[in-house]
Amino acid sequence: MLKETKKPIFSLEPGVILANDILSEDGKVLLSQGQLLTAEHISYLKGWDIHFVDIVSGIGPASDDHTILQGEKEFNQFYQDTLQTFKQAFKTICLSPDISLTVIKKLSDWHIIPLIDVHGAIEYLYKIQAHCNYTYRHSINVAIVSGIIGKSIGLNKDKLKNLVLAGLLHDVGKLLITKDILDKPGKLTDPEMTVIKKHPLLGYELLRQADFLSEDVKVAVMQHHERNDGSGYPTGLNQHKIHCYAKVIAIADTYDAMTSQRVYRRKLTPFRSAETIAQQMYRQLDLEIGLAFLNFIKNNLINSVVQLSNGKKGKVVYFGDISFERPTVRLLDGTFLDLNENKKIEIVDIVDP
Ligand SMILES: [Fe+2]
Structure with missing residues (x-):
């Protein structure tokens, strides 16, 4: 800590x-x-x-191995500490890139990796979403979710560290885009969209001089908006040319954007967000990586307690093959409710047991 x-x-x-x-x-x-x-x-x-x-x-390992966190309280405390330090370092990347990136690399290795290992991380991340500090929260969340996916697809320790660092830095290029475009509440014009779409390349350029960062990290930052079907940017690469880390970050980025609380809209539940990932992974996102993530989500969210749109609460006990957002729930009175057969009822939140 x-x-x-x-x-x-x-x-x-x-x-x-x-x-x-x-x-x-x-x-x-x-x-x-x-x-x-x-x-x-x-x-x-x-x-x-x-x-x-x-x-x-305290930016460093608690022991020879990394810190082991247990439960929601420790997860939240560690997350908030990491957020504060990351915010300060990220803001100053343009002014003092070597110092800031060194701090961020340490944070990535020693503070994000322990957060990934917490059982229940997906649920805790969803619960602590807030609309303040969005840019910094989003970077940390994408790093955590990328790490979770990286572990699910069996990346070794060194690759996992690089992937997490790339997740943390994926939107670094946005530091070079003016706030009036970045924070514009309404729909962006075509010229504004053209500016926004420069951020992966700007990010790559910003990191290029940092010799202590792996080229894989820089390429992942440049490619995180590329899509398997060639519909992405900045280059419109197809799936064979996109780096594996960029494919992972694309899924983590999409997922976190949906589950994030914003000023203009309420966060979506992990169930609803996973459903969208499932729909997109056959064309734009990567099928194999998407399946690994969805499988992790299922295992992580089983037994979570949910609030239903009919006012009742229950525990998620079974995910069928058809839909992520419509599992079977065991209500407090002990009865089972299959949401696939009761389409008018929806999961609206995850709550404390
Ligand atoms: Fe981005």
């Missing part, structure tokens, strides 16, 4: 994060809490005659 540590200025290395505001004698904020420190910041601190600062520590 992330902690605060008091550090003397002389021992600071670029890439650490301030845990508290640095104030001048008259109370003016000189550097804000959460600032990722560069060598320049550290020399300012020396110039201001500040001798100690509180920094966020």
Whole structure:
């Protein structure tokens, strides 16, 4: 977990994060809490005659192996810590790419990987969705879901780490697109859409100089909007030319976009989102990778407690072959309800048992 540590200025290395505001004698904020420190910041601190600062520590393994998290509470705490640090590092990629990307790589290896391993991760991720900090949440969620898929298709540890890092950085190119286009609430015009569609290439360009990142990561960032049937962008590649990581991220990205809470619409349930993935995996998304993910979702969501549109609650006990969003539910009174045979009733939420 992330902690605060008091550090003397002389021992600071670029890439650490301030845990508290640095104030001048008259109370003016000189550097804000959460600032990722560069060598320049550290020399300012020396110039201001500040001798100690509180920094966020704990980006690293808790032991020789990585941290093991258990249950929803630990998952949420670790997720929020990761979100705060990621936000600071991601924002400064354009200003100090080497420092920011080094922090993000550490976060990816030591903070995202433990989140992937939590049984129930899909349910917990869905429950903590909020519309604030969307860009940062989405990057972390895509990294987690990509990692879950990567494990399901049997990637080894090194490949899994690269895939997760690519998931974390997949939309980095959006940092170079103006906010009025990115955050536009209404429908985008054709010229605005053309600008948005540049973000995979912009992302690749931004990462290209970082020698410590694998080329696979950079290619995955460039190809994450390509689609198997050639309908994607920026190049319209077909399935044989798309990198496996990009195919995984495409599924994670689609899934998280649907299950995310946005200002303009309510999040969709994992059941509904999985159904959409199932419909798209025969043409645009990858069939083999899609099936592995859906299989994982089934195993993860069995026994989850759901709120139904008729006001009743129940536990998911069986997924048939026809539909992900219409499993069989055991109601609180012990009776079974097959949603495939009761099409007027829908799952509207996942709730606490
Ligand atoms: Fe994207």
